[in-house]
Each structure stands twice: as C-alpha cells, then as structure tokens.
Amino acid sequence: MNKKQTLQLRKQYIGPSLSLSYQEPLKIVRGFMQYLYDEKGKKYLDARNNVPHIGHCHPKVNKTAHQQMCVLNTNTRYLHDNLVLYAQRLCDKMPEPLKVCYIVNSGSEANDLALRLAWTYTKEKDVIVVDHAYHGNLSSLIHISPYKFDGKGGTGAPPYVHKVPIPDGYRGKFKYRNSQAGQKYASQIKDVLRGLKNNGKGLAAFISESIMGCAGQIVFPENYLMHAYQYVRETGGICIADEVQVGFGRMGSHFWGFETQNVVPDIVSLGKPIGNGFPLAAVVTRPEIAHSFDNGMEYFNTFGGNPVSCAVGLAVLDVIEEEGLMENARTTGAYLKDKLEQLQNKYPVIGDVRGKGLFLGIELVSDQRKLTPAAKLTAQIVEKMKEEGILIGADGPFQNVLKIKPPLVFNKDNADLFVSKLEKILEDLTNSVD
Amino acid sequence: MNKKQTLQLRKQYIGPSLSLSYQEPLKIVRGFMQYLYDEKGKKYLDARNNVPHIGHCHPKVNKTAHQQMCVLNTNTRYLHDNLVLYAQRLCDKMPEPLKVCYIVNSGSEANDLALRLAWTYTKEKDVIVVDHAYHGNLSSLIHISPYKFDGKGGTGAPPYVHKVPIPDGYRGKFKYRNSQAGQKYASQIKDVLRGLKNNGKGLAAFISESIMGCAGQIVFPENYLMHAYQYVRETGGICIADEVQVGFGRMGSHFWGFETQNVVPDIVSLGKPIGNGFPLAAVVTRPEIAHSFDNGMEYFNTFGGNPVSCAVGLAVLDVIEEEGLMENARTTGAYLKDKLEQLQNKYPVIGDVRGKGLFLGIELVSDQRKLTPAAKLTAQIVEKMKEEGILIGADGPFQNVLKIKPPLVFNKDNADLFVSKLEKILEDLTNSVD
Numbered sequence: 093m094n095k096k097q098t099l100q101l102r103k104q105y106i107g108p109s110l111s112l113s114y115q116e117p118l119k120i121v122r123g124f125m126q127y128l129y130d131e132k133g134k135k136y137l138d139a140r141n142n143v144p145h146i147g148h149c150h151p152k153v154n155k156t157a158h159q160q161m162c163v164l165n166t167n168t169r170y171l172h173d174n175l176v177l178y179a180q181r182l183c184d185k186m187p188e189p190l191k192v193c194y195i196v197n198s199g200s201e202a203n204d205l206a207l208r209l210a211w212t213y214t215k216e217k218d219v220i221v222v223d224h225a226y227h228g229n230l231s232s233l234i235h236i237s238p239y240k241f242d243g244k245g246g247t248g249a250p251p252y253v254h255k256v257p258i259p260d261g262y263r264g265k266f267k268y269r270n271s272q273a274g275q276k277y278a279s280q281i282k283d284v285l286r287g288l289k290n291n292g293k294g295l296a297a298f299i300s301e302s303i304m305g306c307a308g309q310i311v312f313p314e315n316y317l318m319h320a321y322q323y324v325r326e327t328g329g330i331c332i333a334d335e336v337q338v339g340f341g342r343m344g345s346h347f348w349g350f351e352t353q354n355v356v357p358d359i360v361s362l363g364k365p366i367g368n369g370f371p372l373a374a375v376v377t378r379p380e381i382a383h384s385f386d387n388g389m390e391y392f393n394t395f396g397g398n399p400v401s402c403a404v405g406l407a408v409l410d411v412i413e414e415e416g417l418m419e420n421a422r423t424t425g426a427y428l429k430d431k432l433e434q435l436q437n438k439y440p441v442i443g444d445v446r447g448k449g450l451f452l453g454i455e456l457v458s459d460q461r462k463l464t465p466a467a468k469l470t471a472q473i474v475e476k477m478k479e480e481g482i483l484i485g486a487d488g489p490f491q492n493v494l495k496i497k498p499p500l501v502f503n504k505d506n507a508d509l510f511v512s513k514l515e516k517i518l519e520d521l522t523n524s525v526d
Numbered sequence: 527m528n529k530k531q532t533l534q535l536r537k538q539y540i541g542p543s544l545s546l547s548y549q550e551p552l553k554i555v556r557g558f559m560q561y562l563y564d565e566k567g568k569k570y571l572d573a574r575n576n577v578p579h580i581g582h583c584h585p586k587v588n589k590t591a592h593q594q595m596c597v598l599n600t601n602t603r604y605l606h607d608n609l610v611l612y613a614q615r616l617c618d619k620m621p622e623p624l625k626v627c628y629i630v631n632s633g634s635e636a637n638d639l640a641l642r643l644a645w646t647y648t649k650e651k652d653v654i655v656v657d658h659a660y661h662g663n664l665s666s667l668i669h670i671s672p673y674k675f676d677g678k679g680g681t682g683a684p685p686y687v688h689k690v691p692i693p694d695g696y697r698g699k700f701k702y703r704n705s706q707a708g709q710k711y712a713s714q715i716k717d718v719l720r721g722l723k724n725n726g727k728g729l730a731a732f733i734s735e736s737i738m739g740c741a742g743q744i745v746f747p748e749n750y751l752m753h754a755y756q757y758v759r760e761t762g763g764i765c766i767a768d769e770v771q772v773g774f775g776r777m778g779s780h781f782w783g784f785e786t787q788n789v790v791p792d793i794v795s796l797g798k799p800i801g802n803g804f805p806l807a808a809v810v811t812r813p814e815i816a817h818s819f820d821n822g823m824e825y826f827n828t829f830g831g832n833p834v835s836c837a838v839g840l841a842v843l844d845v846i847e848e849e850g851l852m853e854n855a856r857t858t859g860a861y862l863k864d865k866l867e868q869l870q871n872k873y874p875v876i877g878d879v880r881g882k883g884l885f886l887g888i889e890l891v892s893d894q895r896k897l898t899p900a901a902k903l904t905a906q907i908v909e910k911m912k913e914e915g916i917l918i919g920a921d922g923p924f925q926n927v928l929k930i931k932p933p934l935v936f937n938k939d940n941a942d943l944f945v946s947k948l949e950k951i952l953e954d955l956t957n958s959v960d
Contacts, residue, residue, distance in 0.1 A: 093607050093610075095605060098605045098606070098607055098610055099605060101610035101611070101613070101614055102605065102609070102610045102613075104614075104625075105610060105613035105614050105617055105625065105626065105627050106602075106609065106610065106613050106626070106627055106628075106831075107626055107627065107628045107809075107811075107816045107819065107820070107825060108626075108816060108817060108820040109816075109819050109820040109821075109823065109824055109825040110602060110628075110824065110825055110826060111603075111824060112603060112604070112605065113603040113604065117604065117605050118604045118605065119604065119605040119606070120598065120600060120604040120605070120606065121597075121598060121606075122597055122598050123597075123598045123599070123600055128598075128600065128604075141600065141601070143600075143601065143828060143829075144599070144600065148598070148599070148600065149595065149596055149597065149598065149599065151596075153595075154592060154595045154596050157591070157592070157595060158588060158591070158592040158595070161583065161587075161588045161591060161592070162583055162585075162588050163555075163556055163557075163583065164554065164555060164556050164557045164562075164582070164583065165557070165578070165582070165583065165803040165804075166554060166557055166562065166575065166577075166578070166582065166803070167575070167577065168540075168544060169545075169546060169547040170546070170547065170551065170552045170553065170554040170562075171529060171532045171533060171536065171546065171551050171552065171553040171554070172532070172553070172554065172555075173527050173532055175536070175540065176527075176532055176535035176536045176539060176540065177535070179535070179536075179539035179540055180535055180538075180539050183539055191538075191539065192539065192540070192541055192542075193539050193540055193541065194540075194541045194544075197631040197632045197635075197805045197829070198631045198632070198635065198827070198828065198829055198830075199828065200635065200827075201631075201632065201634065201635065201664070204664045204665055204666075205663075207665060208665050208668075211665075229639075229825060229826065229827055230635070230638045230664055230666065231638055231641060231642050231645075231666045232638075232664065232665045232666055234642075234823075240823060243822070243823060244821070244822025244823055245821035245822035245823030246823060363828070364828055369599040369600065369829065369832060369834070370599075370805075370829075370834075371631040371804075371805035371806075371829040371830075371835070372805075375541075377541075382541045382542060382543075383542060385541065385543050386541070386542040386543040387543075387678070387679035388677070388678025388679035389543065389668075389674060389677060389678055389679030389680060390543055390544065390545060391541060391543040391544055391663060392544060392663065393632070393634075393663055394577060394632065394633065394797070394798055395577075395631070395632055395803070395804075395805040396632075396805075397540075398803065400803070400804075401805070
C-alpha cells in the first residue's frame with residue numbers, strides 16, 4: 093500500500109483520538125538500533141523514542157523471544173523458571189526492601205496495580221500528584237494525571253486527587269539558584285496533607301515520576317523527593333515512583349530515576365523500555381504491602397509474566413549490562429548536554445537545558461526574563477529536524493520543551509549530528525524571526 | 527532448577543495474591559498444540575486454557591512474530607500497514623455498525639477503554655452488570671465485577687454499579703423449560719432501570735460476557751440479550767459485549783458470542799485468544815461512539831497496535847480460517863457435549879451439561895432436586911483429571927462447574943479420552959462416596 097492508502101484505512105478503521113506525529117505523517121517500515129527508515133528508504137535518527145531502549149529490533153531480544161515462543165508461552169498458574177528468575181533479577185536491581193514483583197503488560201497496568209496496592213494497604217483513597225504529570229491511559233490513571241484531566245476533553249481532578257505544583261527550578265516559584273528549592277517545593281505537599289487532616293482524611297499515596305516527562309523533562313531540585321517522602325510517610329501514606337519513562341539505566345548515573353534523588357519508594361512501577369517494545373511492565377514493592385494485598389482476592393493477569401515476556405525482560409537486562417548502555421547514557425548524555433549548553437550561550441531562545449543521562453530537555457523561550465514560551469518555534473524545530481532526518485518530540489505545559497530520549501545506543505556522532513542540525517535550524521528560524 | 531527451587535523463588539519474589547493451579551503445582555516446560563509437558567516429560571491434554579486458541583506455540587504465529595520483530599516494532603504515531611490491515615480485518619468480522627478499532631494489550635485494558643467510551647459517549651456513570659461476572663483485574667474492572675467485589679477481599683459494589691441476577695436456566699429463578707426465561711431475566715434489568723430513573727439517574731452501560739465464564743459457563747436463554755439491549759437502549763445506555771473469553775470462533779456456530787444471541791452490541795471488547803498468548807487485545811465500536819471519544823483527549827497506548835502485535839493478530843485470524851477451527855469447535859464441541867450428556871444419564875451427580883462449541887460446562891450437584899453444589903467432588907475431579915494427564919478448571923458461584931475451553935485444535939480423540947477419563951474418575955469417586 094502507498095502512504096495515502098494506509099492513511100485512508102487508518103482514518104476509516106482506527107479510533108480518531110489517536111493522532112499521528114508530524115504535519116506530514118511518516119510511514120516507518122524498518123528500524124535498527126537508533127535508526128528508523130521510511131517507505132522510501134529515508135533514514136531517521138530516532139531521538140524521541142525511549143521504548144526501543146537497547147535499540148530497535150535488537151537481535152538478542154528477537155532471538156530470545158522467538159526461541160521461547162517456540163517452546164512454551166502460557167500463564168502463571170504453573171511454575172516456570174523464567175518468571176521467578178526475572179522477578180529475582182528485577183528485585184536484585186532494587187534497593188531493600190523492594191523485593192516483591194508483579195509482572196504485567198503495560199506501564200498503565202503497572203500504575204493501576206500500584207494504586208490498588210496503595211489503596212488496599214493504607215485503607216485510604218486520597219492521592220497526591222504533581223501538576224502536569226501523566227501516569228497512563230486507564231480510567232483510574234486519567235484521574236491522577238493532571239496532563240489529562242486538566243487538558244482538552246478533561247473534567248478536572250476528582251475529589252480524592254490533589255495536585256502540587258511542578259518542582260521546576262526554571263519556571264516555578266523556587267529557582268535553580270535557591271539551594272532550599274527542594275525542601276520548599278516539598279513543603280507544598282505538607283500544605284496539602286494539612287488540608288486533608290483538617291478534613292479528617294488520610295492519604296493513600298503520593299505518586300511521582302522520578303524525572304517528569306510530559307511536564308517537560310523536569311529534574312527535581314535536590315532533596316525534593318526526600319522531604320516529600322518524609323512528609324507523606326508521617327501521615328501514613330505511601331510513596332510510588334513511576335519509573336515507566338526513565339528507568340533501566342537511562343539516567344546514566346543510576347539504574348533508577350529515584351536513586352538520583354537518594355530515596356527508596358514503597359512501590360515502583362516499570363514499563364516502556366523494560367521489554368524494548370514487547371508488551372511488558374512490572375510493579376515492585378515491599379513484602380509488607382504485597383502481603384496486605386493478599387487479602388483473599390486473587391491478582392491474576394492473563395498474559396502478564398508469561399515465559400516469553402520474562403525471557404524478553406531478561407534479555408533486555410543482559411544487553412544493558414553487556415553493552416554498557418547505562419555508562420553510554422552517562423557519557424553520551426553528558427557530552428550532548430554540554431554541547432547543548434554551548435548552543436544555549438549562542439542562542440538566547442534556549443532558555444534552559446536540563447535532564448540526566450539520555451533524558452534531556454531544551455526549553456525554548458522568546459524572552460529570557462519573562463520566560464515567554466516559544467511554542468510555535470518549538471513545533472517548527474520538530475518539523476525541520478524531521479526534514480533533516482532527526483526525530484524529536486515536544487512537550488511541557490506550554491509545548492515549548494524539546495524532548496530528547498533516544499535508544500541508549502545513541503552515540504557521540506549522533507549527538508554531534510543532532511547538535512549541528514539543531515544549530516542550523518535555530519540559525520535559520522531565529523534569523524528569519526528577526 | 528528443580529521444581530522445589532522454582533517454587534521457593536516464586537514464594538520469595540512473586541506477589542502472593544497469585545495462586546498456582548493444583549494442590550501439587552505443575553512445572554510446565556513445553557507446549558505444542560493442545561498439549562503441555564512438565565519438567566519430567568509427562569504429557570497433559572490442555573482442556574482448560576482458551577488463550578492458546580489455535581494451539582500452543584503455533585508455528586505460523588511464531589514465524590510471523592519473529593519476522594516482524596526483526597524488521598520493525600514501534601508505536602502507532604507513525605503509519606504502518608499492519609495496524610490498518612488488522613483493524614480492517616477485525617472490523618470485517620464484525621456486523622455493521624461496529625467498524626472502528628482500538629488496539630490494546632490485554633482484555634482488561636480493552637474493558638477499561640470500553641467503559642471510558644461508554645462514560646464519555648453517554649455522559650452518565652452508572653453501569654449494570656450481571657452477578658458473578660468477571661471483567662478484568664484493573665481497579666475500574668474490579669468495581670464492575672461481582673466475582674471480585676463480592677468475593678474474598680472485596681468491598682461490595684460501588685454506588686454506580688448495579689447487579690442483575692445470572693440468567694441461569696439451571697439454577698436461577700426461570701428455568702430452561704420456561705420459554706419466556708430470556709425475557710423474564712431481561713425484565714430484571716428493566717427493574718434496575720426503573721430504580722435509576724426514580725433516583726434521577728441515567729445509565730452509561732450494560733456490560734455482559736456473551737456466555738459467562740467465571741459465573742460457570744452460563745449460556746443465556748434465548749432472547750435474553752435482545753430484550754436486555756432493547757431496555758438499555760431505551761434509556762440511552764449502551765451495550766458492551768465482553769468477548770474476551772468466548773470470541774474468535776470458539777462458539778462453533780458463530781465467530782462471536784453475541785451473534786448466538788442475535789444482537790449487535792455498541793462496543794465489543796476482545797482479548798485472551800486474539801493473539802494466541804501474545805499480549806494483544808482490542809475494542810471495536812460504532813463510529814458515533816468513537817467520534818464522541820475524540821473530544822481533544824488523546825488515547826495513546828505505548829505498545830498497543832504495534833506492528834508485531836498486529837502481525838500476530840493477523841496470523842491468528844489466518845490460521846482460524848485456514849485450519850477450519852471454528853468448524854472444528856462446532857463439530858468437536860457438539861461431539862463432546864453429546865458424550866457428556868450420555869454421561870449425565872449415567873451419573874446423577876452431573877446436574878447440567880451446557881455451553882456452545884468448545885466452551886462447555888459440567889455442573890455437579892449432590893442432589894438433583896435441591897441442586898446442592900458438589901464443590902468438593904468438583905475439586906477432586908480436577909485433581910484426578912490432572913493425574914490422568916488432563917487439565918480442566920472449575921468455577922462458578924459455588925465452585926462446582928467443570929470448565930472445558932481447550933485450544934480449538936482439540937479433536938475427537940481428545941474428546942473420547944476426556945470423557946473416558948472423566949467417567950473412570952466419576953465411577954471411582956461417586957462409588958467411594960456411597
């Protein structure tokens with residue numbers, strides 16, 4: 093089929109609330125490592141997709157999946173080594189006391205289960221979320237995702253969900269230069285907790301991404317989660333780290349995002365990169381919480397934890413280690429960030445360069461003091477980069493943050509190409525604006 | 527690892543609310559077609575698992591999945607032929623006006639999306655469910671699953687969820703012999719609707735499996751869904767058919783369960799057999815409902831609808847057609863049911879034999895008039911059948927229904943073996959009871 097036919101069938105048969113990337117959509121027919129190829133053979137550097145974590149179509153994952161599919165794929169009502177070895181391996185990657193696992197099929201299923209665990213364990217319902225957070229596409233997760241419930245088609249926060257401001261050192265109330273910013277943002281959680289107490293309510297959970305994605309690649313100020321977790325735990329609430337976007341070594345310095353904040357959550361939810369695109373996700377928690385959930389109601393997940401999913405999960409962990417991908421995220425991420433900061437010195441439209449490892453954000457503003465979001469320019473850059481053969485996304489409350497989160501095989505040559513193309517486009521677009 | 531070690535690691539690392547089948551759990555290491563093999567090479571006829579629909583480890587599915595995994599696996603923000611061809615193929619299997627598709631990762635994700643569609647379209651919240659129904663493991667689905675919310679660890683129905691009795695011609699208020707049973711059971715829905723109206727409330731949806739699984743393989747009396755749908759639609763509610771257990775030709779006579787009731791739902795949710803074990807599921811609905819859901823809020827599913835999932839889905843549909851599996855469900859199902867009915871004549875403990883195609887139930891009672899559930903005997907039979915190399919499950923509100931739902935490659939020899947083993951066990955157990 094040609095592109096037009098594919099597009100026509102998509103319009104006819106696929107729910108219209110799923111939009112395509114780019115003004116002129118891409119038809120992608122091949123992928124390998126950090127590259128995608130369209131139907132005409134044009135090559136794109138993929139700097140926007142954190143799901144193919146170890147590289148598109150990694151041979152080791154494909155071989156492992158195929159071998160296991162040819163031997164057995166059944167549910168978890170029988171014993172199988174893959175399930176227990178994978179759970180053990182995931183738990184080994186976690187600090188104490190995070191040593192009990194549930195294997196599911198998507199980050200959304202993981203976050204919903206995390207909520208169920210929190211609700212059951214605390215016997216409370218209320219949840220604190222960070223503004224503009226996104227935690228998944230299920231009904232329960234739309235309810236705790238300001239990105240959705242405050243966005244188009246949304247109907248606001250349900251009564252049991254309480255927002256706290258984004259702890260954003262660039263655009264928020266407390267700036268990077270404020271060494272107490274982490275504690276000050278966390279004290280906004282304390283205010284919510286006080287309000288709950290005054291209304292005779294307890295707290296089930298505080299849920300937060302470890303670095304925020306849809307909110308615009310927000311790195312929390314030092315000690316934010318430490319203080320936040322302390323306040324939450326003082327009221328009997330539990331702390332959920334949503335690692336769906338940033339886990340598995342992407343941070344470079346640490347395997348998990350929460351480790352960069354020096355905290356240990358009560359529940360961690362995992363997704364996207366965990367299976368390199370295979371539908372796989374997981375929840376890891378403390379034994380105490382897992383046991384409270386074992387109240388007589390079974391938690392059975394038809395596909396979750398099957399031998400194929402677990403084989404894939406094991407292969408992904410193998411490859412991250414064998415190929416030194418976390419170290420590459422650290423070095424290539426630092427190299428790229430440094431080059432972007434150099435660009436920032438030349439182009440005042442770059443208001444902020446932030447992020448960790450290979451999870452970076454570039455915030456674009458038309459006025460450096462007023463922080464006026466340059467949303468139109470951001471969208472133009474995304475389109476121009478595509479023309480130049482580089483795929484990046486844009487997000488944030490004002491759609492003015494370029495998001496960089498490539499497969500972890502992204503290398504220094506890719507970084508050089510990325511920066512040189514971005515500079516050329518900035519040169520063209522910001523000159524034409526003047 | 528030996529079985530003991532696997533079990534020990536499972537106890538250590540896997541959430542304890544996931545139980546194993548059988549008193550002495552099985553360690554299954556291989557599967558092919560309708561057979562599973564344990565770590566000692568013992569062969570089991572799998573008569574309990576409706577997920578490996580076209581047979582465990584079907585070569586065509588494995589080959590297709592592997593080929594696509596080696597070429598491309600990415601998300602639905604780009605055009606890809608597999609997504610649109612699969613959506614078209616699924617819609618072609620559906621009656622008008624069910625012609626818009628959403629591809630997701632599990633039956634639970636499908637049912638949650640079905641609810642979101644219903645809530646958005648009707649702008650109402652209330653849902654009518656059939657007693658003892660199970661619709662999935664997500665928080666929103668526990669809320670509409672009496673099997674869960676009335677079971678151990680459950681906290682009852684939320685205020686917006688309303689139960690109607692199981693339309694059970696064997697054990698319910700209106701019996702098989704009552705030619706008006708369908709309408710009479712449906713009128714219990716009318717009663718709920720009247721109650722809602724009196725409270726100034728509308729209805730979002732009536733959701734029902736087309737043949738009930740966890741409720742004990744309940745075949746609805748003729749015209750039940752026809753009248754139910756009529757009453758529901760008169761109030762502006764929509765009708766959701768949960769085909770997760772019974773779709774894709776298992777009924778033998780029809781490709782979908784709802785077709786056996788001669789109705790067209792507004793939303794159909796699909797899961798389990800759809801990918802032969804690959805995490806895949808779908809929702810199909812009317813364009814009008816899909817458009818109402820397109821209210822500005824994106825529905826994006828990270829893994830859902832990727833080229834690999836869709837390739838698998840297409841291969842499963844191919845095999846069902848190429849191998850005549852629906853026809854086999856019809857003929858082998860009828861053959862097996864006939865033999866079970868002959869057994870019923872010999873063993874008064876068999877109170878009822880029911881079901882369609884290869885989705886059958888055997889209800890065991892210790893008193894044919896009082897319908898006293900023979901739960902202990904049922905559990906014993908499940909264990910003894912396992913010893914004899916046959917895997918079946920038990921379910922129903924009283925845990926006294928043997929459930930037969932094998933891969934559709936189940937043949938007449940398998941049926942003969944099944945019945946002869948069951949007869950031997952019934953002979954032994956019911957004699958020893960006397």
